[in-house]
Amino acid sequence: MTTMLSIGTAAVAVAALTGSASVAAASAHTTIVTLKHISFVKETVRIHKGDKVKWVWKDPTVPHNVTFAKRHSKTQQTGIYTLTFARSGTFTYHCTIHPGMNGKVVVL
Template sequence: MTKSAIRIALCVALVAAAAIVPAQAASGGAVAARSRSVILKHIAFHPRTAHIRVGGTVTWRWRDGSIVHNVVGSGFRSPTKAMGTYTLRFRARGTYNYVCTIHPGMTGKVIVG
């Protein structure tokens, strides 16, 4: 192959790659992993149910003054604290229930899919 032939082949490959990316983004499919925030306030999780895509993250944000909370589920446990954040990435489809172990009835879930 001549140098110019290689250049042309490379250009064709780049154009093809550029054409594929917007098509995937436009379909709204598996490209973007949506992330969500859950606020800890008034001794509850807001929202109680958070939906994200596979590979997305949930960030819990403590906003309940001096009242301490935690986020505890199967395979994960945040520190018990009164401020700051806790972020988890969910790599598998499913429903993940969690609780605050300090406050009975303070429950939430993350639905990944």
């Protein structure tokens, strides 16, 4: 009987930890920016720390990239690129191929 109580208690503890981890993961949000018609659709996005931005290529015959000061996607015609923003600030980016194709992520 004591063994069953210990196993039951351990199962409840694991379930509680798993549940709290799921809640934390569920609170993160992903914002989508589309690369289409030689522009970033949603040129400026506002997110919170821990949120993600996913860039989705929808210009199948035109290559683009997403270039920040210290990181960048590969140049591609289709695909996705996702970043998680861990700190507050304003982060500008651009496509190195197309002058004027600029975007901004504001992290609150």
